[in-house]
Amino acid sequence: MSRSTDRQTDPAAATASLAAEAALLEGRLSLLRESIDSVDARIDAVSETLRRLQRPATGPTDGETPEEQESGTGPDRSKRGRG
DSSP: OOHHHHHOOOHHHHHHHHHHHHHHHHHHHHHHHHHHHHHHHHHHHHHHHHHHHHHHHHSOOTTOOHHHHHHTOSOOGGGGTOO
């Protein structure tokens, strides 16, 4: 047999082979999408943690919580000698 006849394949066999490969690729794609979703969730969680950690540094002082500072219901500064 020559090389040209070796390269010729049965269309049904080629179709079955391509269908099997497509199924494998779809499975891998599904796993990759799940992994991406997992990484996105971890990024969101870390971002939220960083936002929470940054709030005190830029937020209230003198023991006020962010809610107390916004509403003005925090500790009375005049009682602590500050005004």
